[in-house]
Amino acid sequence: MTDRSDVVGTVAGPGDDPNEFVFVTPSDKSIKTGEFITYTVSVEGEPRSVFARVTNRELIRGLPEGFLADPEVGPETVAATLGxxxxxxxxxxxxxxxxxxxxxxxxTFANPRQLPDPGTPLSIAPHQQLETVLPNLGCETDSTDVTTLDGVAHIGWLLNRPAEATNLHIPIEEFASTHLAILASTGSGKSYTASVLIEEMMRPSSRASLLVFDPHGEYDTLAEMQGEEAFQGADGYEPSIEYYDPERLRVRISELEIGDVMAILDNPSNRMQERLSTAWRAMQRQESRTWGIDELIAEMERIYGDDDASVGALSGDSDGRLNGMISSIPKKTFRWTRL
Ligand SMILES: Nc1ncnc2c1ncn2[C@@H]1O[C@H](COP(=O)(O)OP(=O)(O)OP(=O)(O)O)[C@@H](O)[C@H]1O
Structure with a gap:
């Protein structure tokens, strides 16, 4: 006989769509929308757990509405009075x-192409089964202890279950060897998710090398991983993190194109543009490819004289346009903390 102790509902019949069915539950089996349930079918003689997701929930029988009409008297009192x-x-x-x-x-998931018969008992899908099949970990059974697998990133747990009950791990190779986009509305946790993935990829089981471009300064707290016991391997591995904040990051001006400099400078005058372009071309003709702002300014002064007003506007010590260009530091918009 089927063990019905974990049965939470019973199939009533087909739903509106070909892949839908409806089922009935008593109120104490509070099943949320989004919950995963399961039932067993026989496929080629083998029992298989079929998964389904709850998409809607409505009350079909409750206390008569007349019992609920008086806000002063609770419905149980009305019911008790009437027996x-x-x-x-x-x-x-x-x-x-x-x-x-x-x-x-x-x-992958295969559709049995047959809805469950009315009366089929339904259970909540067990944590371990969901953890194995939902992220498609390519396991040989539909129930594996995924925490023992290498190369998987723990990204969180299902929200409609208790915290940390059904954990989801996704295969790192799947997203690291191709492209990954994290799409969600503003403030919903995209950067946080990216941080979790970065952190997971640097665990001893994966040891990835990563280069993060972080124009908003959101990932500087990743350095906290260093020295944390959870990230240390038995063989002495630990993540090594070099964080270059904008203060430490320098791009040599000779690596830029003159068009880049013109675009970064705040609306240079025609005279400034002309002086800059002429000196720029002269610098490019030089043997040394690694000149800096000071050499560029010296070249402008050599060509146009050190009392030229446009050269002065570009070169002024603290307020000069060229020096100002490199001191614009992006504002920190968000500091990430997970550890
Ligand atoms: N899983 C989570 N648990 C707890 N807090 C979180 C989680 N994900 C995000 N947050 C918090 O929610 C806030 C917004 O997160 P985040 O900046 O990652 O969102 P975003 O989608 O990248 O935002 P934006 O679209 O503005 O860039 C942050 O304060 C973050 O700490």
């Missing part, structure tokens, strides 16, 4: 969409 039992009065009809069973040969 109506209030235990087990509420029944919910839920709609679920079939995801399929996990085909371990194809390492």
């Amino acid at each position: 109506v039992p209030t235990d087990d009065t509420e029944l919910y009809r839920l709609t679920a969409t079939v995801i399929g069973y996990y085909d371990t040969n194809m390492t």
